[in-house]
Amino acid sequence: MIGVFKVNSPEDITGKHILLVDDVITTGATLEACANVLLTTGATKVSIAALAFAE
Template sequence: MKYHGRDDIGFFLGKQFGLELKKVNAYQEITAIIPVPLHPKRLKERGYNQAEVIAKGLAEAMKIPVVNDVLLRNRYTQTQTKKSRIERIQNISGAFSIHNPEKIANGHILLVDDVITTGSTLETCTQAIIDNVNVKVSIATLAYASNF
């Protein structure tokens, strides 16, 4: 999906995931879905943001809006693939900023990525959000890397 332009797979899996999350009480309060953003350079290289495609599938199933203009990636970073947890944290540190915080203030957001490996990207995104906005954050990923 991620490296072969199969955004249709991401949307389908996101939609199926959303149908399951709708059944869980903790996810009934979600007010917005935010995909982990790509830097514009990486978006141009890849052609699409896999987290955003998954988020759109989730949004369709859960009837919750995707918000793309609050969490922004303001620094281009090296790929996280094959980096240790410490290297990932150092690589991603300071890469995200918050704009238009009023769009999610006092809500409950679902932060979406494709895969969680060490959690450093989601942790950094969450920290950027909660440092700037009064909001509850939950996360959702389609997969996790268990051999890291």
């Protein structure tokens, strides 16, 4: 998942708390990759909400 996500307008998320919403978390790799990009681009905090978790 490295390199899949990109922030087009970093100024829109700089200093903000971002909520990522997913339907089902399986491995968490997608959410982790997305959160890492958001945090390295300027977001101060990333939270995750999901409806289900696959075991």
